[in-house]
Amino acid sequence: MPQWTDQQREAIYTKGQDILIAAAAGSGKTAVLVExxxxxxxxxxSPVNIDELMVATFTNAAAQEMRTRVQLALDVALEENPTSDHLKKQATLLQQASISTLHSFCLDLVKRYSYKLDIDPGFRIANDLEADLLRQEVLEDLFEYWYSEENDEQVAFFDVVDRFSSDRHDQDVESIILKLNDFAMKNPWPTEWLDEIASNYELNEGITNSPWFGIIVDKVTDTLEQAKKEAEKCHAITLLPDGLIITGKLMTVT
Ligand SMILES: Nc1ncnc2c1ncn2[C@@H]1O[C@H](COP(=O)(O)OP(=O)(O)OP(=O)(O)O)[C@@H](O)[C@H]1O
Ligand SMILES: [Mg+2]
Known part of the structure:
Protein backbone atom coordinates (compact mmCIF):
# COMPACT_ATOMS: atom_id res chain seq x y z
CA MET A 1 0.00 0.00 0.00
CA PRO A 2 1.68 3.26 -1.05
CA GLN A 3 2.11 6.14 1.34
CA TRP A 4 -0.49 8.43 -0.26
CA THR A 5 0.35 12.10 -0.69
CA ASP A 6 -2.06 14.68 0.75
CA GLN A 7 -3.47 15.42 -2.71
CA GLN A 8 -3.94 11.73 -3.42
CA ARG A 9 -5.67 11.29 -0.08
CA GLU A 10 -7.99 14.17 -0.93
CA ALA A 11 -8.80 12.55 -4.29
CA ILE A 12 -9.52 9.23 -2.57
CA TYR A 13 -11.73 10.41 0.26
CA THR A 14 -13.55 13.56 -0.97
CA LYS A 15 -17.29 12.94 -0.92
CA GLY A 16 -20.50 14.63 -1.98
CA GLN A 17 -19.12 16.61 -4.92
CA ASP A 18 -17.75 16.10 -8.41
CA ILE A 19 -14.00 15.81 -8.56
CA LEU A 20 -11.64 16.08 -11.49
CA ILE A 21 -8.13 14.69 -11.27
CA ALA A 22 -5.50 15.67 -13.78
CA ALA A 23 -1.95 14.53 -13.16
CA ALA A 24 1.16 13.57 -15.09
CA ALA A 25 1.60 10.11 -16.65
CA GLY A 26 2.55 7.49 -14.09
CA SER A 27 1.83 9.76 -11.14
CA GLY A 28 -0.80 7.47 -9.63
CA LYS A 29 -4.20 8.38 -11.15
CA THR A 30 -5.30 4.78 -11.63
CA ALA A 31 -3.94 3.79 -8.22
CA VAL A 32 -5.97 6.62 -6.65
CA LEU A 33 -9.11 5.68 -8.53
CA VAL A 34 -8.78 2.02 -7.53
CA GLU A 35 -8.27 3.06 -3.91
CA SER A 46 -22.40 2.92 4.05
CA PRO A 47 -20.60 0.22 2.05
CA VAL A 48 -21.48 0.04 -1.64
CA ASN A 49 -21.56 -3.06 -3.78
CA ILE A 50 -18.99 -3.04 -6.56
CA ASP A 51 -21.68 -3.57 -9.21
CA GLU A 52 -23.39 -0.33 -8.15
CA LEU A 53 -20.48 1.70 -9.47
CA MET A 54 -19.93 2.70 -13.06
CA VAL A 55 -16.27 2.90 -14.00
CA ALA A 56 -15.53 4.08 -17.53
CA THR A 57 -12.16 4.06 -19.26
CA PHE A 58 -10.97 5.07 -22.72
CA THR A 59 -9.61 1.73 -23.85
CA ASN A 60 -10.39 -1.95 -23.29
CA ALA A 61 -6.84 -2.44 -22.03
CA ALA A 62 -7.36 0.25 -19.38
CA ALA A 63 -10.66 -1.37 -18.34
CA GLN A 64 -8.91 -4.72 -18.00
CA GLU A 65 -6.11 -3.14 -15.96
CA MET A 66 -8.66 -1.45 -13.72
CA ARG A 67 -10.57 -4.69 -13.12
CA THR A 68 -7.37 -6.56 -12.27
CA ARG A 69 -6.25 -3.84 -9.89
CA VAL A 70 -9.62 -3.73 -8.15
CA GLN A 71 -9.47 -7.53 -7.86
CA LEU A 72 -6.01 -7.32 -6.22
CA ALA A 73 -7.15 -4.58 -3.85
CA LEU A 74 -10.22 -6.67 -2.94
CA ASP A 75 -7.97 -9.67 -2.25
CA VAL A 76 -5.89 -7.55 0.13
CA ALA A 77 -9.03 -6.27 1.87
CA LEU A 78 -10.28 -9.86 2.23
CA GLU A 79 -6.96 -10.99 3.68
CA GLU A 80 -7.25 -8.28 6.30
CA ASN A 81 -10.87 -9.11 7.01
CA PRO A 82 -11.43 -12.74 5.97
CA THR A 83 -14.78 -13.17 7.69
CA SER A 84 -16.55 -10.26 5.98
CA ASP A 85 -19.55 -11.53 4.01
CA HIS A 86 -19.80 -8.18 2.28
CA LEU A 87 -16.25 -8.50 0.92
CA LYS A 88 -16.75 -12.12 -0.13
CA LYS A 89 -19.83 -11.05 -2.04
CA GLN A 90 -17.82 -8.32 -3.82
CA ALA A 91 -15.40 -10.92 -5.18
CA THR A 92 -18.35 -12.50 -7.03
CA LEU A 93 -19.98 -9.21 -8.00
CA LEU A 94 -16.75 -7.97 -9.56
CA GLN A 95 -17.37 -10.27 -12.55
CA GLN A 96 -20.50 -8.35 -13.48
CA ALA A 97 -19.26 -4.93 -12.33
CA SER A 98 -19.49 -2.17 -14.88
CA ILE A 99 -15.79 -1.50 -15.46
CA SER A 100 -15.54 -0.91 -19.19
CA THR A 101 -15.07 1.62 -21.94
CA LEU A 102 -17.87 4.14 -22.32
CA HIS A 103 -18.76 2.52 -25.66
CA SER A 104 -19.24 -0.94 -24.20
CA PHE A 105 -21.17 0.50 -21.28
CA CYS A 106 -23.57 2.20 -23.72
CA LEU A 107 -23.81 -0.96 -25.82
CA ASP A 108 -24.70 -2.94 -22.70
CA LEU A 109 -27.27 -0.39 -21.65
CA VAL A 110 -28.96 -0.35 -25.05
CA LYS A 111 -28.93 -4.17 -25.22
CA ARG A 112 -30.42 -4.50 -21.75
CA TYR A 113 -33.20 -1.99 -22.42
CA SER A 114 -33.73 -2.67 -26.12
CA TYR A 115 -37.40 -3.49 -25.39
CA LYS A 116 -37.90 0.05 -24.06
CA LEU A 117 -36.23 1.54 -27.13
CA ASP A 118 -38.26 -0.68 -29.42
CA ILE A 119 -35.23 -2.01 -31.28
CA ASP A 120 -34.21 -5.55 -32.18
CA PRO A 121 -32.28 -6.98 -29.17
CA GLY A 122 -30.06 -8.85 -31.63
CA PHE A 123 -28.72 -5.57 -33.08
CA ARG A 124 -25.00 -5.10 -33.59
CA ILE A 125 -22.69 -2.18 -34.26
CA ALA A 126 -22.15 -1.50 -37.94
CA ASN A 127 -18.56 -1.53 -39.10
CA ASP A 128 -17.10 1.58 -40.79
CA LEU A 129 -17.74 0.28 -44.30
CA GLU A 130 -21.39 -0.56 -43.58
CA ALA A 131 -21.90 2.80 -41.91
CA ASP A 132 -20.41 4.59 -44.95
CA LEU A 133 -22.70 2.69 -47.32
CA LEU A 134 -25.74 3.50 -45.17
CA ARG A 135 -24.82 7.18 -45.07
CA GLN A 136 -24.37 7.23 -48.84
CA GLU A 137 -27.75 5.53 -49.34
CA VAL A 138 -29.53 8.03 -47.09
CA LEU A 139 -27.86 10.90 -48.88
CA GLU A 140 -28.92 9.61 -52.29
CA ASP A 141 -32.51 9.17 -51.10
CA LEU A 142 -32.48 12.69 -49.70
CA PHE A 143 -31.15 14.18 -52.92
CA GLU A 144 -33.80 12.31 -54.89
CA TYR A 145 -36.48 13.67 -52.60
CA TRP A 146 -35.16 17.23 -52.81
CA TYR A 147 -34.87 17.11 -56.59
CA SER A 148 -38.42 15.80 -56.97
CA GLU A 149 -40.45 17.68 -54.34
CA GLU A 150 -41.38 21.23 -55.27
CA ASN A 151 -41.44 23.02 -51.95
CA ASP A 152 -39.51 25.57 -49.88
CA GLU A 153 -36.91 22.96 -48.97
CA GLN A 154 -36.24 22.46 -52.66
CA VAL A 155 -35.64 26.17 -53.21
CA ALA A 156 -33.10 26.18 -50.38
CA PHE A 157 -31.56 22.96 -51.70
CA PHE A 158 -31.10 24.37 -55.23
CA ASP A 159 -29.51 27.43 -53.71
CA VAL A 160 -26.92 25.23 -51.95
CA VAL A 161 -26.33 23.06 -55.03
CA ASP A 162 -25.82 26.17 -57.22
CA ARG A 163 -23.26 27.56 -54.84
CA PHE A 164 -21.32 24.46 -53.94
CA SER A 165 -21.34 21.98 -56.81
CA SER A 166 -20.02 21.91 -60.34
CA ASP A 167 -22.31 21.78 -63.39
CA ARG A 168 -21.65 18.12 -63.97
CA HIS A 169 -22.18 16.38 -60.65
CA ASP A 170 -23.22 16.88 -57.03
CA GLN A 171 -20.20 15.23 -55.45
CA ASP A 172 -18.86 18.45 -53.97
CA VAL A 173 -22.07 19.29 -52.22
CA GLU A 174 -22.47 15.67 -51.09
CA SER A 175 -19.05 15.69 -49.51
CA ILE A 176 -19.80 19.02 -47.77
CA ILE A 177 -22.99 17.54 -46.31
CA LEU A 178 -21.15 14.41 -45.13
CA LYS A 179 -18.33 16.47 -43.63
CA LEU A 180 -20.82 18.70 -41.85
CA ASN A 181 -22.69 15.64 -40.60
CA ASP A 182 -19.47 14.06 -39.29
CA PHE A 183 -18.52 17.27 -37.53
CA ALA A 184 -22.00 17.80 -36.08
CA MET A 185 -22.16 14.22 -34.79
CA LYS A 186 -19.08 14.86 -32.66
CA ASN A 187 -21.18 17.38 -30.79
CA PRO A 188 -23.33 16.18 -27.87
CA TRP A 189 -26.39 17.89 -29.40
CA PRO A 190 -25.83 17.75 -33.16
CA THR A 191 -29.23 19.05 -34.27
CA GLU A 192 -29.17 21.98 -31.88
CA TRP A 193 -25.61 22.76 -32.92
CA LEU A 194 -26.55 22.75 -36.62
CA ASP A 195 -29.56 25.02 -35.95
CA GLU A 196 -27.35 27.34 -33.97
CA ILE A 197 -24.72 27.75 -36.67
CA ALA A 198 -27.45 28.28 -39.26
CA SER A 199 -28.99 30.98 -37.07
CA ASN A 200 -25.65 32.82 -37.07
CA TYR A 201 -26.41 33.77 -40.66
CA GLU A 202 -29.78 35.33 -39.87
CA LEU A 203 -29.44 39.04 -39.47
CA ASN A 204 -32.92 39.80 -38.08
CA GLU A 205 -31.37 41.44 -35.03
CA GLY A 206 -29.21 43.66 -37.21
CA ILE A 207 -25.66 43.12 -38.34
CA THR A 208 -24.19 44.58 -35.15
CA ASN A 209 -25.73 41.76 -33.09
CA SER A 210 -24.47 39.04 -35.38
CA PRO A 211 -21.51 36.89 -34.29
CA TRP A 212 -19.83 37.91 -37.54
CA PHE A 213 -19.79 41.58 -36.66
CA GLY A 214 -16.71 41.43 -34.42
CA ILE A 215 -14.88 39.25 -36.95
CA ILE A 216 -15.70 41.63 -39.83
CA VAL A 217 -14.76 44.69 -37.77
CA ASP A 218 -11.40 43.11 -36.84
CA LYS A 219 -10.72 42.22 -40.47
CA VAL A 220 -11.62 45.71 -41.75
CA THR A 221 -9.60 47.33 -38.96
CA ASP A 222 -6.56 45.21 -39.87
CA THR A 223 -6.87 46.11 -43.56
CA LEU A 224 -7.26 49.81 -42.83
CA GLU A 225 -4.33 49.83 -40.42
CA GLN A 226 -2.19 48.13 -43.03
CA ALA A 227 -3.27 50.72 -45.63
CA LYS A 228 -2.45 53.52 -43.19
CA LYS A 229 1.05 52.13 -42.68
CA GLU A 230 1.57 51.95 -46.45
CA ALA A 231 0.33 55.52 -46.85
CA GLU A 232 2.74 56.70 -44.14
CA LYS A 233 5.59 54.90 -45.89
CA CYS A 234 4.66 56.66 -49.15
CA HIS A 235 4.50 60.00 -47.38
CA ALA A 236 7.96 59.47 -45.84
CA ILE A 237 9.36 58.68 -49.29
CA THR A 238 7.98 61.87 -50.79
CA LEU A 239 9.79 63.84 -48.07
CA LEU A 240 13.20 62.43 -49.09
CA PRO A 241 15.43 64.93 -51.00
CA ASP A 242 15.17 62.76 -54.13
CA GLY A 243 11.46 62.24 -53.79
CA LEU A 244 10.34 59.00 -55.32
CA ILE A 245 13.44 58.66 -57.54
CA ILE A 246 16.15 56.90 -55.60
CA THR A 247 19.48 55.86 -57.23
CA GLY A 248 17.96 56.43 -60.62
CA LYS A 249 15.30 53.80 -60.12
CA LEU A 250 11.65 54.33 -59.41
CA MET A 251 11.13 53.02 -55.91
CA THR A 252 8.36 50.50 -55.58
CA VAL A 253 6.26 50.73 -52.54
CA THR A 254 5.09 47.35 -51.28
N1 LIG B 1 1.98 7.90 -3.30
C1 LIG B 1 2.59 6.86 -3.91
N2 LIG B 1 3.67 6.27 -3.38
C2 LIG B 1 4.28 5.24 -4.00
N3 LIG B 1 3.90 4.71 -5.17
C3 LIG B 1 2.83 5.25 -5.76
C4 LIG B 1 2.11 6.37 -5.19
N4 LIG B 1 1.09 6.70 -6.00
C5 LIG B 1 1.16 5.85 -7.05
N5 LIG B 1 2.19 4.98 -6.91
C6 LIG B 1 2.60 3.90 -7.82
O1 LIG B 1 3.02 4.49 -9.06
C7 LIG B 1 2.78 3.59 -10.12
C8 LIG B 1 2.03 4.31 -11.24
O2 LIG B 1 0.72 4.61 -10.82
P1 LIG B 1 -0.54 4.58 -11.78
O3 LIG B 1 -0.45 3.45 -12.75
O4 LIG B 1 -1.73 4.65 -10.90
O5 LIG B 1 -0.32 5.96 -12.53
P2 LIG B 1 -1.23 6.65 -13.63
O6 LIG B 1 -1.21 8.10 -13.30
O7 LIG B 1 -2.54 5.96 -13.70
O8 LIG B 1 -0.38 6.35 -14.92
P3 LIG B 1 -0.82 6.49 -16.46
O9 LIG B 1 -0.77 7.94 -16.75
O10 LIG B 1 0.24 5.69 -17.16
O11 LIG B 1 -2.19 5.87 -16.56
C9 LIG B 1 1.99 2.43 -9.55
O12 LIG B 1 2.86 1.35 -9.33
C10 LIG B 1 1.47 2.99 -8.23
O13 LIG B 1 1.26 1.96 -7.28
MG1 LIG C 1 -3.55 5.02 -15.37
Missing part, protein backbone atom coordinates in the same frame (compact mmCIF):
# COMPACT_ATOMS: atom_id res chain seq x y z
CA UNK A 36 -11.30 5.35 -4.13
CA UNK A 37 -13.39 2.41 -5.33
CA UNK A 38 -12.06 0.11 -2.64
CA UNK A 39 -12.69 2.68 0.08
CA UNK A 40 -16.30 2.97 -1.07
CA UNK A 41 -16.67 -0.80 -1.01
CA UNK A 42 -15.10 -1.34 2.41
CA UNK A 43 -16.65 1.74 4.00
CA UNK A 44 -18.14 0.55 7.30
CA UNK A 45 -20.84 3.24 7.49
Missing amino acids: RIIQKVIDTE
